[in-house]
Every structure is written in C-alpha cells, then in structure tokens.
Amino acid sequence: MENNKESYVKIIELKEQVKKKLLHGLHPLENPLETLEYIDDIQRLGLSYYFENEIEQVLKQFHNNNNNLHRDFGDNNLYADALRFRLLREQGYFIACEVFAKYKNEKGKFKESISSDIRGMLNLYEASQMRVRREEILDEALIFTTTHLQSLVETSQLSSPYLDLVKHALMHPIRKSFQRREARLYILLYRKLPSHEELLLTLAKLDFNLLQQLHQKELNYITRWWKEFDFKSKQSFSRDRIVECYIWNYGVYFEAQTSQIRLMMTKLISLLTIIDDSYDSYGTLEELRPFTEAWMLERWDISATDNLPEYMKVCYKKCLEFFNEIEEFTKENSYCASYIKKGLQCMVRAYSKEVQWLHNKYMPTFDEYYPIGLDNAGSEELISMAFCGMGDVVTKESMDWIFSQPQPKIIRTMSIVGRLMNDIGYHKSDRRKLSKDVVASAVECYIKQYGVTDEEAIEKLNEQVNDSWKDLNEDLLYPIAIPRPLLMRVLNLVRVNHEMYREGDGFTQPTLLKNLIDTLIINPIY
Numbered sequence: 001m002e003n004n005k006e007s008y009v010k011i012i013e014l015k016e017q018v019k020k021k022l023l024h025g026l027h028p029l030e031n032p033l034e035t036l037e038y039i040d041d042i043q044r045l046g047l048s049y050y051f052e053n054e055i056e057q058v059l060k061q062f063h064n065n066n067n068n069l070h071r072d073f074g075d076n077n078l079y080a081d082a083l084r085f086r087l088l089r090e091q092g093y094f095i096a097c098e099v100f101a102k103y104k105n106e107k108g109k110f111k112e113s114i115s116s117d118i119r120g121m122l123n124l125y126e127a128s129q130m131r132v133r134r135e136e137i138l139d140e141a142l143i144f145t146t147t148h149l150q151s152l153v154e155t156s157q158l159s160s161p162y163l164d165l166v167k168h169a170l171m172h173p174i175r176k177s178f179q180r181r182e183a184r185l186y187i188l189l190y191r192k193l194p195s196h197e198e199l200l201l202t203l204a205k206l207d208f209n210l211l212q213q214l215h216q217k218e219l220n221y222i223t224r225w226w227k228e229f230d231f232k233s234k235q236s237f238s239r240d241r242i243v244e245c246y247i248w249n250y251g252v253y254f255e256a257q258t259s260q261i262r263l264m265m266t267k268l269i270s271l272l273t274i275i276d277d278s279y280d281s282y283g284t285l286e287e288l289r290p291f292t293e294a295w296m297l298e299r300w301d302i303s304a305t306d307n308l309p310e311y312m313k314v315c316y317k318k319c320l321e322f323f324n325e326i327e328e329f330t331k332e333n334s335y336c337a338s339y340i341k342k343g344l345q346c347m348v349r350a351y352s353k354e355v356q357w358l359h360n361k362y363m364p365t366f367d368e369y370y371p372i373g374l375d376n377a378g379s380e381e382l383i384s385m386a387f388c389g390m391g392d393v394v395t396k397e398s399m400d401w402i403f404s405q406p407q408p409k410i411i412r413t414m415s416i417v418g419r420l421m422n423d424i425g426y427h428k429s430d431r432r433k434l435s436k437d438v439v440a441s442a443v444e445c446y447i448k449q450y451g452v453t454d455e456e457a458i459e460k461l462n463e464q465v466n467d468s469w470k471d472l473n474e475d476l477l478y479p480i481a482i483p484r485p486l487l488m489r490v491l492n493l494v495r496v497n498h499e500m501y502r503e504g505d506g507f508t509q510p511t512l513l514k515n516l517i518d519t520l521i522i523n524p525i526y
C-alpha cells in the first residue's frame with residue numbers, strides 16, 4: 001500500500017479531475033444516461049460526500065428538464081427510466097411513478113418481456129424502494145422484480161458481475177443498506193464491470209483504505225477507554241459490546257472529519273447499553289425506582305445515587321462525566337446537551353414503565369405497549385447526539401424538530417424499524433424461549449390483543465415496518481422540514497437499526513456482525 005502522504009496527494013488530484021468531469025465533461029442534455037450512470041457510480045463507490053454540490057447541480061438540471069430528458073430515453077428504456085427515478089428521488093426530487101406505466105400490458109400487469117432485461121429489472125427493483133404510500137404501481141414493481149430476480153439467481157448457471165449485484169441487492173437494497181459495506185462491495189464489483197473508469201476506481205480504493213486506517217485507530221482508542229472504565233468488574237451481567245457500539249455509529253458517520261462525534265456516539269451507546277441492561281436484566285424494583293428518579297432530576301447530581309448499589313453509582317457517575325464531555329464538545333451550540341438529556345429521560349421513563357410490567361408479570365396489550373416500546377428505541381436520543389456533530393448546519397430549531405408533535409414521520413420510522421425488528425428477532429430467539437419472565441414485546445402483545453398466531457403477528461408487524469419506510473421516503477422529498485444533511489444522518493440511523501436487527505439481534509449476538517466488522521475495519525482493499 002502506498003504511504004499515506006502520497007495517498008492524500010493523489011486523492012486531492014483525482015478529486016479535482018472528477019469534479020471537472022461532473023461540471024464540464026458530462027452533458028446531461030445530450031448524454032443523459034451517461035451522466036446518470038456516472039453519478040450512480042460515484043455514489044455507490046462511497047465517494048459522493050466529496051461531490052455533494054456538483055451532484056446536486058447536475059441532478060437539478062434533470063429535475064428542471066424532466067420533460068425533455070424523459071423523451072430522450074424513448075419508450076423502452078426501463079434501465080434509464082428507473083435509474084433516473086431513483087437518483088432524483090434519492091436527491092429529494094419528486095418524480096411521478098407513472099413513468100413506469102408504459103411497461104405494463106393491456107391487462108394492467110408488468111410485461112413479461114421486461115423480465116429478461118436484468119439491469120432494467122435491477123434498477124426497477126431499487127427504484128421501487130423509494131415508494132411512498134399509495135404508489136401501487138411501485139408496490140407491484142417491487143413484487144414483480146423480486147420474484148423474477150430471485151428466480152434468475154436460483155436458475156442461472158452463468159457467473160457475471162451483474163448477477164452478483166442482483167444477489168446482493170435482493171438482500172441489501174440500496175435504500176436500506178449500511179452505506180460503507182455497500183461502498184466496499186461496489187468497489188469490488190465495479191472493477192469487474194467492462195465499463196468501469198480507472199480514475200474513479202483508484203480514488204474509491206485509496207479513500208476507503210485511508211479511512212480504514214483512521215477507523216482502526218479509533219477502535220483502538222475506544223476499546224482502551226472501555227477497558228479502563230471496566231464496568232464488567234462492577235456488574236458482570238452487562239453486555240460487553242464496545243465494537244458493536246462503534247459499528248453502530250460508523251453507519252451514521254464515517255468521514256475523516258467526523259472522528260470526534262463517532263467516538264462520542266460510541267460512548268453514548270455503550271452507556272445506554274448499561275442502563276438498558278440495568279432495567280432489563282438485573283436491577284430490582286426497589287433499586288430501579290430511585291435510579292429512575294436520579295435521571296429525572298433537573299440537575300443530575302451524584303448524591304442522588306447515595307443509597308444505590310455500586311454499579312448504578314458507577315454508571316451514573318460515568319454519565320455525568322460524559323455529559324461534561326458533551327458540553328465541552330458542543331460549546332458553540334450550548335443548547336445541544338439539554339436535548340440529549342431530554343432524550344435519555346424519555347428512554348428511562350419508558351424503561352421504568354416496562355420494568356413495572358416485568359415485575360408484575362403483566363403482559364400489556366399492543367396498544368399499551370407500542371408507544372412505550374417506541375420511546376425506548378431511543379430515536380430522539382440518538383438523533384440529538386448525532387446532530388451535535390453537524391457543526392453550523394444544526395440550529396435550535398432543528399433540535400426542537402426532533403421532539404416536535406406530531407412526531408416527524410422519519411423519526412417514527414426509525415423507532416418502528418428499531419423496535420419491531422428488534423422484537424421480532426427477540427421472539428424468534430433462544431433468549432425468549434429460555435426466559436421464565438413475562439417480557440412485553442411487540443409480537444407477544446400483538447398476539448394478546450388480536451388473538452392471532454405468531455406468524456400472523458409477525459406478518460402484520462413486518463407490514464408496519466415496510467409501510468413506515470414509505471413514510472420515511474416521503475419525509476425526505478422536498479419540501480423538507482430541516483436541512484438535508486441532517487435528514488441524511490437520520491436516514492443512516494434508520495439504516496443501522498435495519499442492519500442491526502435484519503437477521504436477529506446483531507448487537508447482542510456477536511457472530512451476526514462479524515462479517516461486517518472484518519469487511520469494514522480489518523481487511524483493506526487490494
């Protein structure tokens with residue numbers, strides 16, 4: 001691997017060339033498809049953060065010239081239509097889904113003939129993930145493309161980079177995916193594509209490897225911090241998941257200049273895990289009552305824990321220290337820390353309600369459970385903390401937006417994805433099967449309220465998760481409530497929730513995230 005200084009210099013030089021091409025070398029009106037493909041490649045290679053303004057300028061032209069460009073693709077270019085649709089919607093521009101009506105037959109079904117166009121089908125599949133409510137044509141497109149692409153994967157004997165992309169996309173659609181894993185994977189696939197551009201490939205590889213070295217150093221620092229804290233010696237039942245905490249935030253912030261917020265968020269999640277475990281696993285009701293009161297104080301004070309067990313004191317003290325660190329970090333925006341405190345209080349209130357149910361062996365109805373379960377998914381808390389890393393972009397109004405009523409749809413989506421996927425995973429896990437406790441969780445509460453089977457409950461809850469992604473998509477279309485860079489961090493937080501609980505409890509069962517950790521932190525790209 002080249003030495004770091006050389007890599008930096010090369011990155012600067014390559015970036016300039018890409019910028020030039022984006023602004024002057026592409027001609028959206030004459031060559032719309034080539035332009036879109038170039039932007040798609042930049043984004044999928046994980047490089048768009050270098051070119052936000054240029055990409056915005058180019059895509060705006062597509063948006064403003066929608067009709068002209070529409071004609072350029074002709075009547076039968078599913079690949080181009082779907083690519084443009086996805087890129088514009090990802091950028092926040094509404095584009096009507098009726099553009100896909102021409103791919104239907106007289107019976108109102110998608111034409112079977114398009115199913116042999118793999119790249120077109122793949123783009124339509126990704127485009128349909130951008131749907132909002134009441135876009136039935138995109139619901140149908142998702143089913144149509146998923147079915148055909150799945151059968152293609154099962155029956156095809158050929159190996160091709162496109163087929164690899166299809167296999168991957170079926171598991172990880174772009175909209176929901178952990179972005180850095182996608183970048184790495186796309187770098188490996190892109191170099192096999194006949195059309196790849198050497199310059200972009202080199203830039204992407206250098207950038208990934210250089211960032212990875214920084215991430216390794218950070219992980220080193222944070223594991224030392226965790227070892228020195230040594231909470232395990234005070235309470236051995238608590239989950240020991242500092243690497244997973246780091247990965248959580250790496251999904252939200254990955255850039256070199258965001259190192260500090262990544263580490264702060266990692267500390268926050270590790271402390272939240274301790275608090276969660278205190279309520280869920282080992283605190284008694286008598287201990288937890290004053291513990292809850294201590295968090296509810298206007299000014300947190302260590303003396304509030306005088307009569308509490310040592311492990312609670314240690315946890316509370318560490319949080320006080322951590323809040324001093326947050327205040328120092330957000331000196332310029334001194335109002336920020338109070339929102340993080342408010343978010344934590346909201347979680348603790350929910351934990352304390354759940355613990356009463358647990359100790360009273362009471363299984364609530366779904367309606368009783370749901371608002372509490374959504375509150376303890378911690379969305380307001382994590383978003384408040386994430387926004388603190390956004391420097392000038394964040395304002396008091398955007399912090400107020402986090403706690404506004406009615407709750408912004410994208411925040412509700414974050415809670416729904418986290419809560420329901422976590423609870424569905426819990427329902428299927430050995431943890432539940434082996435537990436003698438009556439633990440309130442969405443599946444059990446749904447079964448209790450509606451008298452349905454496990455499978456039916458899970459199906460209904462999965463539907464809610466899918467519908468909530470549509471709401472998220474809507475909140476990300478212009479006009480938007482707060483600046484786009486802030487909303488993009490919220491989107492990343494939702495993606496992390498999805499990733500963590502996609503196949504069970506990735507946070508608690510260490511094997512589920514192992515692959516992700518190896519790919520992102522350990523192995524460079526050669």
Ligand SMILES: CC(C)=CCC/C(C)=C/CC/C(C)=C/COP(=O)(O)OP(=O)(O)O
Nearest residue numbers: 269272273276280377378418419422497507
């Ligand atoms: C669930 C979710 C999206 C949480 C987001 C807030 C957050 C990052 C908390 C840190 C600790 C954590 C992963 C709790 C989930 O525990 P658990 O799996 O025992 O679930 P529980 O919430 O039912 O205790």
